[in-house]
Amino acid sequence: MGVKTETDIFHHSMLEDDPNSNTQIDKEEVKPRWGPQHAGAKELASQYTFGKRVQEIICLVLSIGLMIFNFIQLCIHFNPANAHYIIICAGLGIVTADFFSGLVHWAADTWGTVELPVVGKAFIRPFREHHIDPTAITRHDFVETNGDNFAVTIPFIASMAYRFLTYTPEQIQAEYNWLSFLFLLGIFISVTNQCHKWSHTYFGLPWYITLLQDYHIILPRKHHRIHHVAPHETYYCITTGWLNYPFEYIRFWPRFEAAIEALTGSKPRADDLQWAKKVS
Ligand SMILES: [Zn+2]
Ligand SMILES: [Zn+2]
Numbered sequence: 001m002g003v004k005t006e007t008d009i010f011h012h013s014m015l016e017d018d019p020n021s022n023t024q025i026d027k028e029e030v031k032p033r034w035g036p037q038h039a040g041a042k043e044l045a046s047q048y049t050f051g052k053r054v055q056e057i058i059c060l061v062l063s064i065g066l067m068i069f070n071f072i073q074l075c076i077h078f079n080p081a082n083a084h085y086i087i088i089c090a091g092l093g094i095v096t097a098d099f100f101s102g103l104v105h106w107a108a109d110t111w112g113t114v115e116l117p118v119v120g121k122a123f124i125r126p127f128r129e130h131h132i133d134p135t136a137i138t139r140h141d142f143v144e145t146n147g148d149n150f151a152v153t154i155p156f157i158a159s160m161a162y163r164f165l166t167y168t169p170e171q172i173q174a175e176y177n178w179l180s181f182l183f184l185l186g187i188f189i190s191v192t193n194q195c196h197k198w199s200h201t202y203f204g205l206p207w208y209i210t211l212l213q214d215y216h217i218i219l220p221r222k223h224h225r226i227h228h229v230a231p232h233e234t235y236y237c238i239t240t241g242w243l244n245y246p247f248e249y250i251r252f253w254p255r256f257e258a259a260i261e262a263l264t265g266s267k268p269r270a271d272d273l274q275w276a277k278k279v280s
Contacts, residue, residue, distance in 0.1 A: 003248055004229045012230040014134055016202055016221075040278035041133035048144065052122060056147025063150035063190065066157045070183055073164040077172050085177045093184030094240060101192045102237035102244075106253055109232055111260070113271040123148070128275045134228055137197045149193045153186040160186075192239045199224040199238070216240070230276065231269055 004012075014035060035041065108127040114120045126148070129136055137145065160182055164172065172179070195218040198209050202221065213220040219241045226244075227235035234253060237243045247253065257268045 003234060004226050008229050009225055013225065013228045016135055016200060016225070016228075036133055036136065038132045038278075040275040041129060041136065043278070045129060045133070045136065048125075049121075053143060053147075056143050056151070059151035059154060060143060060147055063154050063157065066154065066161050067183075067186065067190070070157060070160050070164065070179075070186075073161075073172075074176075074180065074183060077169065077176060079173070079176070082176060086180050089177055089181040090184050093181050094188050095242065096181075096185050097188030097192060098237045098239040098241070098243050100189060101239045102247065105238055106236040106256075109236070109272060110257060110268045111266060114275075124271075128272060131228070131230075131232055131272060132276055132278075135200055137193075138201050140197070145193050145197050146190065150190050153189050156182060157186045188239055195219045195240070196224070196238045216242075232272065233269065 036045075105127070108124050109131070112119065112124050114125050114128055116124065160179055163175070163179070167175075198205060198213065199219040199221050209218075212218045216223070217240065219238055223241045223244070224235070224238065227238075234248060235241065235244045236253060237247070260266065261268060
């Protein structure tokens with residue numbers, strides 16, 4: 001199924017389905033290679049600040065409020081004759097969200113450093129932490145898991161709400177399909193990291209979540225393991241993971257990286273590798 005063999009997975013990624021809190025020890029180095037005891041993971045986890053948490057809570061409340069408002073408006077203006085378009089919009093919304101999940105994940109994994117002003121600590125840090133302690137996400141609560149994803153939807157779901165408030169019913173009808181697409185895109189972007197968290201959860205998932213994973217409606221656990229094989233250079237899409245297959249086939253990410261490296265001289269994943277090697 002994937003592009004990594006069972007041997008690759010065993011030697012170059014953390015065993016997530018073991019119940020030992022995932023602190024694999026490398027026999028020669030006597031240092032944890034992954035997990036919460038890894039020196040880099042401890043340092044990165046300690047950089048999650050109170051200010052960041054407040055920002056996440058504000059964004060979650062605002063985003064969920066806007067989504068509820070938009071959903072009510074979509075219901076009020078729903079025309080049953082358009083139902084088939086809405087199903088098409090749902091599909092396009094899912095695929096577009098999967099694409100953005102891959103693009104943002106790839107960009108944060110591949111370029112930049114935790115030391116960059118503003119974005120380093122707030123945005124790049126969780127991606128570095130996730131590679132050296134992949135199951136930390138399963139210990140994060142709803143706010144820490146979902147705050148950033150809900151935040152990025154705010155500009156366009158706020159603009160949707162503004163249109164509902166200022167447009168005439170005729171103008172809303174004229175844009176209804178586009179608004180449905182935007183709404184579903186926003187929903188799927190918002191739930192991306194929750195789907196990602198479930199893909200790392202090997203114990204205690206509700207049966208309906210594992211069913212959605214087994215039918216590959218959301219990101220399956222076995223599928224996402226492929227990304228977590230060092231050096232983390234493929235399978236970046238994490239909403240459903242559907243686009244990972246065609247992107248692998250056309251070598252989308254390596255080509256993109258080669259172009260950027262040729263233009264800027266930056267080495268892909270240089271910062272990620274530094275954190276992986278951190279021992280004290
Ligand atoms: Zn990653
Ligand atoms: Zn992951």
